[in-house]
Amino acid sequence: MKNGICKGCGASIVWIGMQSGKSMPCDASPVYYKEHKNGKDKIVTPNGIVITCDIVTNPNEADGVGYKSHFATCTKAGSFRKKG
Numbered sequence: 001m002k003n004g005i006c007k008g009c010g011a012s013i014v015w016i017g018m019q020s021g022k023s024m025p026c027d028a029s030p031v032y033y034k035e036h037k038n039g040k041d042k043i044v045t046p047n048g049i050v051i052t053c054d055i056v057t058n059p060n061e062a063d064g065v066g067y068k069s070h071f072a073t074c075t076k077a078g079s080f081r082k083k084g
């Protein structure tokens with residue numbers, strides 16, 4: 001995992017190496033998640049696995065710690081991907 005700065009919004013991010021071999025920019029602060037196949041959130045584990053889950057605040061309820069994709073939270077996400 002490599003630290004970086006988002007070129008779009010200037011936030012601290014981490015680059016997580018995905019199983020596909022690509023790197024995914026994620027928010028630098030880890031979150032607790034509870035795995036849930038119909039969950040509304042997606043996180044990336046430090047091993048580069050995407051998990052559908054619900055993000056929880058209570059560590060006792062969590063299955064583990066992961067990172068939110070920065071694509072989902074970046075205020076300048078439009079500069080990364082073209083929609084349409």
Ligand SMILES: [Zn+2]
Pocket residue numbers: 006007008009010011070073074075076077
């Ligand atoms: Zn950003």
